[in-house]
Ligand code: SF4
Ligand code: SF4
Ligand code: SF4
């Protein structure tokens with residue numbers, strides 16, 4: 162199956178922030194956090210469309226997130242560069258080196274469910 | 288925002304003139320400018336083969352029909368509540384030189400734009416620089432919006 | 441009037457009314473602030489020990505016992521506490537440090553702390569946001585996206601309002617520049633002056649600016665745009681730079697180059713720096729700790745002296761601590777998984793008005809009054825301006841400060 166290597170940059174989004182303030186445990190917060198914005202080229206490379214699920218993994222850990230195509234036009238294409246909001250999901254991919262604004266990860270399509278916050282909580286306790 | 292071309296694609300394209308203008312394209316422009324109403328294209332309403340087109344046309348026209356007389360449409364669901372438009376609007380600035388003009392939330396009732404419950408709301412649209420036949424092409428509110436939450440048709 | 445503690449802008453012009461346990465109406469709160477106010481009515485905590493509900497007295501008593509018997513407690517968070525609570529926290533760390541190794545660290549200890557330390561020590565010149573509004577004709581958002589993180593930054597201070605020397609403001613007098621890895625909502629507003637960098641591209645970009653300022657050819661693809669930038673910078677009368685996480689990540693061990701760039705810019709015209717810290721009183725903690733110890737974001741107290749350095753960092757402390765006091769932040773949400781896991785395996789005392797990943801994993805949960813809404817006090821805006829506020833909602837809950845004072849008494 163197709164795999165793509167990307168650099169995932171942590172970004173901020175006001176809607177995700179708003180959802181997290183109301184509840185970290187809501188579906189809304191999950192759907193806005195467990196979401197990776199990819200360049201159209203990478204979407205094609207992975208043969209996924211908006212809403213398809215991807216397993217993102219690296220040495221620090223792994224998560225299942227939904228894919229979404231970036232709205233940037235061709236002039237600003239960014240193959241190999243992906244964006245996720247700062248959140249407990251993003252932090253699953255961050256190793257312990259302090260102060261990281263971006264991480265490398267490998268993406269592959271998956272049939273698994275989007276990682277639930279309860280799963281992240283269980284991992285911390287394990 | 289939809290273009291006249293996109294609207295045109297949803298019309299019968301027969302140029303039958305029943306709507307009172309010469310061509311379907313002219314009618315599309317009329318719809319966009321809100322001088323015409325969808326129902327004036329009688330073939331589209333009456334003939335069953337246009338059913339799907341009619342449905343789609345009503346969908347794309349909904350926001351345009353909601354637009355105020357100045358053509359201003361707001362999309363509260365997209366709004367950040369950042370207040371950029373509030374502080375930039377020349378009418379707001381003139382109404383509250385010691386508040387809105389210097390970045391604070393408006394206090395009085397004279398402003399056009401304000402932020403309530405986290406999103407923009409519009410009042411006093413008659414004061415808007417675009418209002419009426421002699422209106423100017425002010426775009427201070429759309430140009431300063433980070434989220435396209437304000438549009439003109 | 442209420443203030444909003446949703447971000448480090450601490451907006452003071454909020455009008456809010458409450459009814460039957462909900463927010464009825466609010467004026468001037470941005471979307472983020474509105475979410476923050478609504479949060480007062482969801483996911484509130486109760487006093488708990490090991491998942492069982494207890495009285496607040498029992499929870500405080502247990503917290504004190506845990507801290508008293510710990511050999512290397514970590515007191516983490518603080519960025520969303522009042523200065524009054526932060527002072528009490530630093531005093532608690534000192535007291536615990538008399539007989540143990542107590543580390544106190546705030547949320548900026550991972551990143552912004554190093555830049556803030558330069559600002560507080562005067563090595564990097566800063567200014568207030570009111571100065572920016574009154575005088576700035578050039579603002580640079582570098583690795584920051586205030587439209588998303590501090591939504592009213594541009595409308596209150598940096599781009600759209602009129603100021604003393606800037607009556608024609610954004611229409612004619614102000615230029616905003618965005619330097620970022622993507623066309624963020626802020627970058628869209630700076631359309632002509634958006635510079636897109638690859639991750640880690642900040643250092644070459646600084647070198648390129650230094651080169652064009654000296655009339656040399658910059659080593660970048662779009663030379664014309666770089667030269668335009670140099671023209672804007674040279675014409676600037678009063679400039680402000682707002683570094684956000686995107687830049688600060690790159691500065692970890694390359695602060696000299698940034699300082700060199702600032703020195704060069706300041707030869708031309710004043711250029712001030714205001715770090716874009718996120719949480720409402722992150723700067724307050726930095727200031728208090730810096731005054732006391734000379735370090736802004738984390739120190740260890742041990743046998744009466746304060747130690748600082750990599751071996752006393754949060755990461756190191758997280759790995760070796762045997763008890764955690766989390767307050768004014770949610771470390772289990774915010775920290776890298778390895779560090780979060782290390783903390784989750786220690787007994788955690790979570791002082792938090794609302795449920796979080798940290799309160800879920802905590803041994804002891806102590807509910808507190810929400811800063812700004814239920815608890816009054818002092819907080820420091822991102823630019824160092826102190827803001828005092830009174831609570832706007834009635835609450836029976838103890839404030840962070842009161843809880844810490846009770847723990848202090850019992851340890
Ligand atoms: S009535 Fe309809 S079909 Fe006829 S010209 Fe007008 S728009 Fe075209
Ligand atoms: S068009 Fe101009 S006057 Fe009208 S609301 Fe927008 S900014 Fe104000
Ligand atoms: S409409 Fe746009 S500019 Fe106005 S408050 Fe909303 S997001 Fe900001």
Ligand code: SF4
Pocket residue numbers: 444445446447448449450451468469470471472473474476590591592593
């Ligand atoms: S900008 Fe920050 S402080 Fe101001 S209303 Fe929005 S969240 Fe609150």
